[in-house]
Amino acid sequence: xxxxxxxxxxxxxxxxxxxxxxxxxxxxxxxxxxxxxxxxxxxxxxxxxxxxxxxxxxxxxxxxxxxxxxxxxxxxxxxxxxxxxxxxxxxxxxxxxxxxxxxxxxxxxxxxxxxxxxxxxxxxxxxxxxxxxxxxxxxxxxxxxxxxxxxxxxxxxxxxxxxxxxxxxxxxxxxxxxxxxxxxxxxxxxxxxxxxxxxxxxxxxxxxxxxxxxxxxxxxxxxxxxxxxxxxxxxxxxxxxxxxxxxxxxxxxxxxxxxxxxxxxxxxxxxxxxxxxxxxxxxxxxxxxxxxxxxxxxxxxxxxxx
Amino acid sequence: xxxxxxxxxxxxxxxxxxxxxxxxxxxxxxxxxxxxxxxxxxxxxxxxxxxxxxxxxxxxxxxxxxxxxxxxxxxxxxxxxxxxxxxxxxxxxxxxxxxxxxxxxxxxxxxxxxxxxxxxxxxxxxxxxxxxxxxxxxxxxxxxxxxxxxxxxxxxxxxxxxxxxxxxxxxxxxxxxxxxxxxxxxxxxxxxxxxxxxxxxxxxxxxxxxxxxxxxxxxxxxxxxxxxxxxxxxxxxxxxxxxxxxxxxxxxxxxxxxxxxxxxxxxxxxxxxxxxxxxxxxxxxxxxxxxxxxxxxxxxxxxxxx
DNA sequence: ATTTGCCCATCAGATTATATGATGGATATA
DNA sequence: TATATCCATCATATAATCTGATGGGCAAAT
Numbered sequence: 327x328x329x330x331x332x333x334x335x336x337x338x339x340x341x342x343x344x345x346x347x348x349x350x351x352x353x354x355x356x357x358x359x360x361x362x363x364x365x366x367x368x369x370x371x372x373x374x375x376x377x378x379x380x381x382x383x384x385x386x387x388x389x390x391x392x393x394x395x396x397x398x399x400x401x402x403x404x405x406x407x408x409x410x411x412x413x414x415x416x417x418x419x420x421x422x423x424x425x426x427x428x429x430x431x432x433x434x435x436x437x438x439x440x441x442x443x444x445x446x447x448x449x450x451x452x453x454x455x456x457x458x459x460x461x462x463x464x465x466x467x468x469x470x471x472x473x474x475x476x477x478x479x480x481x482x483x484x485x486x487x488x489x490x491x492x493x494x495x496x497x498x499x500x501x502x503x504x505x506x507x508x509x510x511x512x513x514x515x516x517x518x519x520x521x522x523x524x525x526x527x528x529x530x531x532x533x534x535x536x537x538x539x540x541x542x543x544x545x546x547x548x549x550x551x552x553x554x555x556x557x558x559x560x561x562x563x564x565x566x567x568x569x570x571x572x573x574x575x576x577x578x579x580x581x582x583x584x585x586x587x588x589x590x591x592x593x594x595x596x597x598x599x600x601x602x603x604x605x606x607x608x609x610x611x612x613x614x615x616x617x618x619x620x621x622x623x624x625x626x627x628x629x630x631x632x
Numbered sequence: 633x634x635x636x637x638x639x640x641x642x643x644x645x646x647x648x649x650x651x652x653x654x655x656x657x658x659x660x661x662x663x664x665x666x667x668x669x670x671x672x673x674x675x676x677x678x679x680x681x682x683x684x685x686x687x688x689x690x691x692x693x694x695x696x697x698x699x700x701x702x703x704x705x706x707x708x709x710x711x712x713x714x715x716x717x718x719x720x721x722x723x724x725x726x727x728x729x730x731x732x733x734x735x736x737x738x739x740x741x742x743x744x745x746x747x748x749x750x751x752x753x754x755x756x757x758x759x760x761x762x763x764x765x766x767x768x769x770x771x772x773x774x775x776x777x778x779x780x781x782x783x784x785x786x787x788x789x790x791x792x793x794x795x796x797x798x799x800x801x802x803x804x805x806x807x808x809x810x811x812x813x814x815x816x817x818x819x820x821x822x823x824x825x826x827x828x829x830x831x832x833x834x835x836x837x838x839x840x841x842x843x844x845x846x847x848x849x850x851x852x853x854x855x856x857x858x859x860x861x862x863x864x865x866x867x868x869x870x871x872x873x874x875x876x877x878x879x880x881x882x883x884x885x886x887x888x889x890x891x892x893x894x895x896x897x898x899x900x901x902x903x904x905x906x907x908x909x910x911x912x913x914x915x916x917x918x919x920x921x922x923x924x925x926x927x928x929x930x931x932x933x934x935x936x937x938x
Numbered sequence: 939a940t941t942t943g944c945c946c947a948t949c950a951g952a953t954t955a956t957a958t959g960a961t962g963g964a965t966a967t968a
Numbered sequence: 969t970a971t972a973t974c975c976a977t978c979a980t981a982t983a984a985t986c987t988g989a990t991g992g993g994c995a996a997a998t
Contacts, residue, residue: 336714360976373715383964401710412680686946689994689995
């Protein structure tokens, strides 16, 4: 034995501290009391300090013993972390799964897929980050998320993507907005004078991307929810995912604009990961489920899949 | 054995990775090669993954092996940390010693004491933080320093202190400053109209302490060095520790002011620690040395000790 | 092609460490 | 006093690790 300190000694110390006596620890560890006694003596001998005051009926931890107990807990947690890593390698399952999802993506769909994932991998920690423009990609790049679900930009050598869905986008305005009263197709000339409510990128990733901007007068918002509120309040018009505005259209709070150009268009959504960090079993299962769901659930009529 | 993972297995893995082969690792660990081979097999069996690709002449670490190696290094460092803690408990020596020292304290004296400390405890890491007004006490409070050497304020229930020295303070001005030309004692009325160069507290600890401020016109500095430069440049007067200005006085760059009140006064310096964190052997030795040095070295004539 | 040096896996047996069960002493409670 | 529970120590059984021998393989030098 190269060095006499062992993880077993430390686990036994923790068991003694948590159970209150050597024999209780032995019962918990399914060992005889004398084995616990000997292991504690071996640990004291290895470290060269007294961990227990044995003047009472039951040995009491010394101050030194308490300090070492704390270190022991850290070390045993580290060992559990190493074991977890080995297990995830062996099973080809991620130790955890972090998703960065565009705020436009339909949450009901994602929740259904994540519920199934949780049933298959009950111990898998899952983080879901809802992000605005550019935020999801930023998370892939800084490794705070493993998978992204967002409108992906092409020509990215370090990122790999798969098309998952096309999000139907419609131009809408509040029912009491002047644009709602225009008869016939709305030309670009009419739109240019109206306020367009535009999403802005908190990051610098899409800073130069100005696709879809038609109006000369622009109000910018960093998140979809705030923009929707201003839309409903009649401040201007914008393109919105159909599934997010359908209830408001049906309740006549919003009106679809009949544009002369681009009346409806599709925003493609991809699942994206860093090429150096491909999805393992859990991630791959989630991706397959997302695609399957989009094929087999026609009630998501605003969605299209490959 | 409660659990088969051992620190010895992990140390052996590290030795193999660092030396390049099982037999080289065995030589480093003073073991036969077959013991290393068997230990690696036991580790692979314990974790359930292949750590080595054995198709070549020398086993090569797999990707999984590399990932586990990294975790192994963390864990072995944790074990070393626990051992260091046990050793410091056994020897009643601090694991490390951090000092927060007032910038006015004579560095030559402190260096001599620290040199002796280093000889007595060659493995003791030492940090010295030189601080302006209030900075040293802040470090004691936020536990970034264990001992402070500064002009201590009384009535601090959570801090304990010992008087170490009295620092002689003298009012000085640049030789070409108008104050240097005044004949006879300088009254308060004269001083009040001149710029006084004052140290200010970066922290809030002594924010309300304005002792020693006489002039109506005040320039504030956060550090002693900058203040000295402005003093030498003739911007104003101030009280300085004698040992810091003695060379300038002798070279006639600075002149001592003959004040009608308080011509010279003493700034008491204490060694301070948090009551909950008393000095152990190393700290106690340093304190004793500081006191002894101040008694036995009369060439530090600007210093007084208890 | 042969020789030399170095590498590793496996084996049998020696050595070391750990677990078990018995024993006796101590403490706390009824 | 009797009972229950605790621990340290001991002798022995069991398990784990180390050693040295053996044989196979690879790479470089002759």
